[in-house]
Amino acid sequence: MGKITGFIEFERVSEPHEAPLHRVKHWKEFVQSLSxxxxxxxxxxxxxxxIPFCTTGCPVNNIIPDWNDLVYRQDWRAALDTLHSTNNFPEFTGRICPAPCEAACTLNINNDPVGIKSIEHAIIDHGWLNGWVQPQPPSRKTGKKVAVVGSGPAGLACAQQLARAGHAVAVFEKSDRVGGLLRYGIPDFKLSKSHIDRRLAQMEAEGVEFYPSTYVGDPAHAADGLTVRTPASLREEFDAVVLAGGSETPRDLPVPGRELQGVHFAMEFLTQQNRANAGARIPGQISAKDKHVIVIGGGDTGSxxxxxxxxxxxxxxxQFELMPRPPEAEDKDLTWPYWPLKxxxxxxxxxxxxxxxxVSTVALEGADGKVQKLAAxxxxxxxxxxTGQMKMRELKDSGFEMKADLVLLAMGFVAPVKxxxxxxxIETDARGNxxxxxxxxxTSVDKVFAAGDMRRGQSLVVWAIREGRQCARAVDEFLMGSSTLPR
Structure with a gap:
């Protein structure tokens, strides 16, 4: 490495960010790149x-030590090329990935890990700032056509890889704008939608065609105003079809009072705000203003x-979480290099x-059809x-109530849209994927492939990118007999 004793001499430095008191007044990103x-x-x-465990800790197997060394030497262009060799969209993962690579960092055994995510963030920001991120259209066309259903990170990664291999790729998205979870599921203060837009422009220049407001499936299930493409029509028109939609069926809360006004799934709430930020008018928008809000679920969506x-x-x-409070620090001797519970x-x-x-919610109560309090x-x-399994039991005489004007259910997702x-x-597994x-x-249907949350269930953006890339190679092999695309 460029600085053999660097891990001894230097401390970890976090990315600068705007103070909470100021950033809650706007919807813009508040985390800045490292200098x-x-x-x-x-x-x-x-x-x-x-043995760089960080590389295997990263689902897309980023070649982390190489671009760390290149950044140390200030060779930003080579660092960007190395980063892009494994990750189509580092501006997404550099902002919203929980960084399992850092948990696997060797330095994390007895010290603070290398700030891998912050370096990734800095590399891709350099790339865009200097105009190094350019379209990579194929040198030749194969004459093969591929339909990708879903425009989240799995669908976009798959589409870009297939387009660069020379195939004609069409991406179908049921929402009015392309981006899937990236567009409407993740708040703007975590991921500005401008990052999506410039990637879409790059992909269009590479030959990818996008069809928003298009529902793929049985016309009986399509919302009003959407163009409908049936599975039969896609299979007839295209040489391969990739299903890369999200795991969109939310886990519900079957308790008395669930039907009251003011009780909503998290994605209803988050999607409306993202649409409003994009300039849409949302009649009857779900709002937390001046309300006592209870969020049920302790994961990223709840956050x-x-x-x-x-x-x-x-x-x-x-915010309530059903599971017990995790320990303040992980037992590194037990968990490293795996993702720790802490x-x-x-x-x-x-x-x-x-x-x-x-905390377990047992009922929602209200008046005039509106929720007013939560019993737990x-x-x-x-x-x-x-069995060795963890089992839950209620503690005697531990019930309590809380005022609640808005209850948001953020307890995860159980399956794709059936x-x-x-x-x-298509044949599904025991979980409905x-x-x-x-x-x-x-899949069990000829010419039809599946990747991302639709295949593996609810997961991280970085896992979706990995699956999209690997699926693209599988499709390329199916169409051409062999493939030079990386896995």
Whole structure:
């Protein structure tokens, strides 16, 4: 490495960011890139560790030590080329990935890991600033046509790879704008939509065609105003079809009072705000202004609900998690280099919310059809000696109530939209996902492939990019007999 003793000499430096008191007043990104000197120092901290566990900790297998060293040497162009060799969209992952690579960093065994995510962020920002990110149209066309259904990170990565291999690619998206979860699921303060727009422009220059407001499936399930493409028409027109939609069926809360006004799935709430930020008028928009908000679910989606509620002017925000409170720090001897269970505080939670763990909602109560309070009980988790599984039980006399004007359900997603898979007559696994392996990505229906959340279930953006890239290679091999695309 460029600085052999860098990990001894230098401390980890976090990216600069706007203070919570100021950033909650707007919807813009508030995390800034490292300066060149800061990035150089962080690159210098990368150890010559011999076995870079960070590379396997990263789902797209980024060649992290190489671009860390290149940033240390300030060779930004080569660093960008190395980063792009494994990741189509580092501006997405450099902003919203939880960085499992850092958990796997060798330096993390007994110190703070290298700031890998912040270096990735700095590299791609350099690339766009200097005009190095350019379209890469194929040198030849294959004459093959591929339809990609879904324009989230899996669909976009798959489409870009296939277009660069010379295939004619059409991407179908049921929303009015392309981007899937990136566009309407992730708040603007975490990911500005300008990052999506400039990638789409690059992809269009590479030959990808986009068809928003288009529903693929049985016309009976299509919303009004959408163009409908049936599975039969896609299979007839295209040489291959890739299903890369999201895992969009949310986990519900079957308790008394669920039907009350003011109880919503998280994505209803988040999508409306993103549409409003994009200039759309949302009649009857769900708003947290001056309300006591309870967010049920402690993951990323719940955190996004917290940050959005605070920016809308909530009177208070409380977040409940069913699982017990994690430890403050992980047992590194036990967990490294795997993703550890430990207490994490997101940027939205830093902005001001009450958090509580091991809480189970038992009822929602209200008047005149509107929710007014939430009834809950405390629970404990113990391992069943017979099965080894953790089981939950309510604690006696632990019930309590809280005022609630708006309840947001952010408890994860259980499966893709069943109607879409059913319309293709695709075999599914026990969880309702499209049944396909990670070698061929082929479904039970000829010419139809599946990748991303639709195949693996709810997951990270970085996993979606990986699956999209690997699926593209599988499709290329299916169409051409062999492929030079990377996995």
């Amino acid at each position: 060149d000197d800061q990035a150089k120092v962080q690159g210098a901290r990368c150890m010559d560790c011999g 996004d609900c917290v940050g959005t509620s605070i920016r809308q002017g909530a009177a208070s925000v409380t 207490l994490r505080t997101s940027s939205s939670q830093e902005e001001g919310c009450d958090r509580d763990w091991a 009980t405390r629970v404990e988790w113990k391992r069943d000696p017979a 109607a879409v898979l059913a319309s293709f007559e 499209a049944l396909a392996d990670t070698e061929r990505y082929a």
